[in-house]
Amino acid sequence: MRAGSGSAGILPASFGILPKVCFCGFILALASCGTLEFYSQATVGQLEMLTKRQPIGKVAAETPDPRLRERLALTRRLLDFAEQEMKMPSEGAYELYAELGREHLVWVVHAAPELSMEPKRWWYPVVGCQAYRGYFREDLARAEAARLGEQGYETWIGGVDAFSTLGWFRDPVLDTFVHRAEVDYAELIFHELVHIKYYIPGTTAENEALAEAVAREGVRRWFRHTGRPGLARRYDERLARIAQAREAIVEASGRLRMVYAADRPDEWKRARKREELARLNRDLRALRAEWGRGLKSWIEEPVNNARLNSFTTYEAGIPRFTRMLGDCDGDFERFWEVVGAGS
Numbered sequence: 001m002r003a004g005s006g007s008a009g010i011l012p013a014s015f016g017i018l019p020k021v022c023f024c025g026f027i028l029a030l031a032s033c034g035t036l037e038f039y040s041q042a043t044v045g046q047l048e049m050l051t052k053r054q055p056i057g058k059v060a061a062e063t064p065d066p067r068l069r070e071r072l073a074l075t076r077r078l079l080d081f082a083e084q085e086m087k088m089p090s091e092g093a094y095e096l097y098a099e100l101g102r103e104h105l106v107w108v109v110h111a112a113p114e115l116s117m118e119p120k121r122w123w124y125p126v127v128g129c130q131a132y133r134g135y136f137r138e139d140l141a142r143a144e145a146a147r148l149g150e151q152g153y154e155t156w157i158g159g160v161d162a163f164s165t166l167g168w169f170r171d172p173v174l175d176t177f178v179h180r181a182e183v184d185y186a187e188l189i190f191h192e193l194v195h196i197k198y199y200i201p202g203t204t205a206e207n208e209a210l211a212e213a214v215a216r217e218g219v220r221r222w223f224r225h226t227g228r229p230g231l232a233r234r235y236d237e238r239l240a241r242i243a244q245a246r247e248a249i250v251e252a253s254g255r256l257r258m259v260y261a262a263d264r265p266d267e268w269k270r271a272r273k274r275e276e277l278a279r280l281n282r283d284l285r286a287l288r289a290e291w292g293r294g295l296k297s298w299i300e301e302p303v304n305n306a307r308l309n310s311f312t313t314y315e316a317g318i319p320r321f322t323r324m325l326g327d328c329d330g331d332f333e334r335f336w337e338v339v340g341a342g343s
Contacts, residue, residue: 045137054096059072087333091167093170104161105161156304187218190215190219208313241294249298252276252308
């Protein structure tokens, strides 16, 4: 899932992960009232995407928008590159286009207790337990966050522009992400293709970290393959900054885990939590001063356990998979064999 803020993989909120739409009746028959509402909106959202899909060639021939034509042509080149150089066939994904007419595809809710870094998890058919819940309507996501808040959870909502149905359906290019900058667009396409190539049910962090590590290496190679080493260098600089932010945020999460695990009163833990979040804010401000920009939302908006988890789900495991690819001398065929052997 790839987030609308510029980070995306698997969205268990979508009914599209299920093999047949008719299976919906079975799921709904098992559902409680709250789950019934959830799967109902997920089914409607997935069907909207399915019914609005059109072949990319037809869209490119009929659209008056030259930017869209260029981007759809780029999509085909990216898919070919992913298959040939990264050993990731598209299996029919991104050969169709759908226009939804809204800012994000879905809105994803993350939740965690006030004094714990253990994320709330939801169970879904096929994909197992996941650490987030997604809605095709923002108002439903905010209602779920409010309900969880009343139960004592901290929550964070992120807009997501794409997700993978794991090959059950032909995932389309969407207007929610088609006009992103090339670097972000290529990252997103490569990230989602990883989920078709490899997926372990119930392991959110591993699946997302793998997809992100592969996508970033893919973008590096894409820029070199297309004869743009300058863009490759700029991309490496961007990733170096992400690594600096990752270190600060992952370390803060680790310190909070230790605070929450301490045999101390809750008021002591709350005081230490405030101190640790203030320390993280100072660390991120120092990074922004060094870079000259960036990290605006992390510095100026509230940060809680749920938001920290939403970040570490993608980022914490990336260095392990990057090292694994390096140990395979960058050979993706060998890399996929190693990844599969470890599952």
